[in-house]
Amino acid sequence: MNDNVKYTLDESQIPKAWYNIVADLPKPPEPPLHPGTGKPIGPDDLAPLFPMSLIQQEVSTERYIEIPEPIRDVYRQWRVTPLYRARRLEKALGTPAKIYYKYEGTSPSGSHKPNTAVAQAFYNKEAGVKRISTETGAGQWGSSLAFAGALFGIEVKVYMVKVSFNQKPYRKALMQAYGATCVASPSTETESGRAILAKFPDSPGSLGIAISEAVEVAAKNDDTKYALGSVLNHVLLHQSVIGIEALKQMEVAGDYPDVVIGCAGGGSNFAGLAFPFLGEQLRGGKKVRVIACEPAACPSLTRGKFAYDFGDTGHLTPLVKMHTLGSTFIPPGFHAGGLRYHGMAPLVSHVHELGLMEAKAYHQKGCFEAALEFARAEGIIPAPESSHAVKCAMDEALRCREEGVSRVILFNLSGHGHFDMGAYTDFLSGKLEDKDYDEKALSEALAQLPPVAAS
C-alpha cells in the first residue's frame, strides 16, 4: 500500500487478451432466438449484420480471446487508463472508506466506447466492409465509432436519438469532425423511422428506434454492416480491458475492492469493469459486491422482466433473453441519454439472475448533485451517465462513515461530461426535474412482449 493518487501501468501492460465471463459462469446464458421460428439462431442468421469474426466472439465460450496487434496499437494512444484514489473526495466526505475510480474519459472521444469501436472497425475493415451504420443515445458511442471509422477508413452513418440530437449539438459536431454522417432518429430515411413518425410525429426517439433504423440500413445494403455500442456479448468482451487493467492497478495500490460499481444502460462499461473481478471470484478468488446503477426513469434491471424480447422497437433483431421494459417502451427525455435503453445486456441480465450482482436505480437530480461534489473535489466533470456510479459510490462511502467501517470501493468513471454541460447548466439553474417513467406505459409495453417470452 502507498500514498499515490494515480496508478498507471506501462504500455506493455495493455491487455493482450479480452476476458469472456461465459467461460467461468456456473450456467451458460440462454441463446438468442429467431423471432419467426422460435429456434436458436446460428451464425449465418447474423451474417448480414456483422463480420464473421465478431459473430464468433459473440458465441464464444473461450475464457480469453487474443487482441489483434493493430487494435492494441490504437489502444496505446490512451490506454492503460488511469486508476485514481479519490483522496480529496474521501476527505470531503469524511469517510473511512477508500474510494478508487477507473477513468475512461482520457480516450479521444471521452468515454469507454472506443474500446469496442476500434475493435469493431478493425474487424469490419478486415472483412472488406465499406460502411457501418449504428445508433447512438447521448452520442458517446456514435462519436467513438466515428473516431474509429476515421482511423480505419470506413464510412460511418449514425442515427442519433432525437432528444439527445437536440440537447447535445456538440456531440453531433464531434461525429462530423471525424467525418461521419449523423441524423436525428426517428428519421424519414428508413421504413422503421417513417413508421414511428407516422404514429408519433413528435417522438423524442429512443435507442430501440435508432437501432431499428441502423439495422434496417445494414440489412438492405450489401456493403454496409451494423455495429452496436453495448448490449451484445462481443461488446462486453471488448470492454473487459477496463477490469483487466483495474485488477493489476489495484494490486499495485495494494488493495482489493469490497464493492465494484458501474452505471448501466446497455451494460457494457459496467460489465467491462465488473466481469474480470467476478471472474476472479468465480474461479475461487475473493468475493466482491457488484452493483449496477441505472436511471429510475428507465429501470430495466430493477423494474423490468427477465424475458425474451426484441433488441429494437421495429422488431428487426433476434429475440434475446434479458431484463426488459418492453421493446415499445419509450423512456422520458432525461439527461443521461446513454442509459435510455429498454433492455439490459443479456449477459449482465444472466449474471444478475445468477445472484452474482445487485442493481440500484437513481433519480437524475441526486446524481448531478453527487457529480458536482465529485467535480469540486476531484476536478473531473462526470458524464451524466457516469454520475449514477459516482452517486452510488458516494452513498456507499457515506454508509461506511455511519457504520464506522473502512471498505474499498471501486467505480468506473466511464466518461467526462464536457459535451453535456447543457445538462449541468440546467441543474445549476434549478431547471432540472426528476423524471419518472409512465407506469401505465410500462405495463402496456410489458404486456406486448413476444409470445416466446411466456415459454
Add this chain to the structure above:
Amino acid sequence: MNDNVKYTLDESQIPKAWYNIVADLPKPPEPPLHPGTGKPIGPDDLAPLFPMSLIQQEVSTERYIEIPEPIRDVYRQWRVTPLYRARRLEKALGTPAKIYYKYEGTSPSGSHKPNTAVAQAFYNKEAGVKRISTETGAGQWGSSLAFAGALFGIEVKVYMVKVSFNQKPYRKALMQAYGATCVASPSTETESGRAILAKFPDSPGSLGIAISEAVEVAAKNDDTKYALGSVLNHVLLHQSVIGIEALKQMEVAGDYPDVVIGCAGGGSNFAGLAFPFLGEQLRGGKKVRVIACEPAACPSLTRGKFAYDFGDTGHLTPLVKMHTLGSTFIPPGFHAGGLRYHGMAPLVSHVHELGLMEAKAYHQKGCFEAALEFARAEGIIPAPESSHAVKCAMDEALRCREEGVSRVILFNLSGHGHFDMGAYTDFLSGKLEDKDYDEKALSEALAQLPPVAAS
C-alpha cells in the same frame, strides 16, 4: 529510437523545479515601469495584486525554482502528460518528417492552464487570500483557475470576454460546475467595464478590458488578489513543466527536435514548451528553430511594435516592454478566443528581439482545415488556439516532403476543442470567415502608446 506512438514517464519524473530562461539569456529583459513615474516598479507596487511568493518568482533570475510538494501532488493527477509521435498524420501527409506533439489536453479542464492555475491558487492560499479575480478569453484559463480554486478552497471570480461568453456557454458552465462565478466582460460591475460600455455599448470585449475589470476588483478589495493566465514571467515559469517533460520524453524517443512550435496569445503554452529547449541551446546544446504561431487577426509578434505599453485597456497595470498592437486595440471576434490579446509576454517578446525565435501569423480557416485533418488521423480535436500550432507543424512537414528532407518537428497541442465544437460546426457548414484586423484601428492604437514608449 523505437516504434512507439506514446511516450509517458513515471510520476516520479514530474519536474521537481520550474525552469527560468532569464538565467540563461545573454541580456536581461527590461523591467516593468510605473506609469506615473516612468521608474522601474518594485515588489511593493505589485503587492496589492499578488502574494509576495509570486512577485519573487516574477523578478527571479534563478535558473531553477523548486516546485512545492502540494503543487506536484495535484500535478500528479494528469502529469506527466503524453508525448505522441503522430505516425498516422505523417502517413496521411506522406511526409518524411517525424512529427511529435506534447498533449496538454489531458488536464481536468482540458488545456495547459492548470499548470499555473494550481500554482497560483496554492501560493494565494498560503498567503491567506480569500478570493481571486481574473479574466478569461475562450474560458480555458477561467475554468482552470475555477478548478484550482475548488481544490484549495478559494473563491474565484471570472470576467469572461463577452464574445466568448456568448460563443462558448459550456465553458461558463464548467466554471460554475467548479463553483466559480463568471460574468461577461465588459460588465457593469466595475468602473473599467462601465467606462467601456458608455463608449461602446455593443463592445465584444477583449482580454485587455477583462484584465482591467479583474485588476480593479483586486485592487479595491483587501481579501482579493488578482491572477493572470499568461503573459507574466511567473506564469511562463510554471508552464516550463511542459518543456522539461518533453526534453526527457524526446530522449526516450531517441530524437531531438529540429523545430519547436507553439501557438501564442499571451505566450505561456508556447514558452512552456520552447524555453526549456532554448535553454539547452543557450547553454551550448543543439540549436533549435522555434516558431510562435499567432492569429492573423491579432498579430502582436508579426505586426505589433516592441514598446512599453499597458497590459490592459483601462490602464491599471504597470507598463511592460512587449510586442503590442496598442492597449486600445480590439481584435475582431474570431474563434480562437484565447489568442485575442493585444500584447505578447514580455519575456517572449524579449527572446524574439534577441533573434532566438520566429513568429508566423495564420488565418482561422486554414487552421480549422488543418485541425480536422489532424483529428481524423490522430483522433484528438484540437482547441482552435492549438490549431494554429497544428497548421504550422503540418506546413513544416509538407515542406519536408517537398524538399525530400526528414526533420523532427515538435509542437504543443495545448488543449482539446471539446468546448469549442460550435466553431467546428461553423467551419463545417461553411459559415466561418477569415477575419482581418482593421488597419486604421491598429494605426490609431499604436499611435496611442504611452509616451515612455518613445524613450
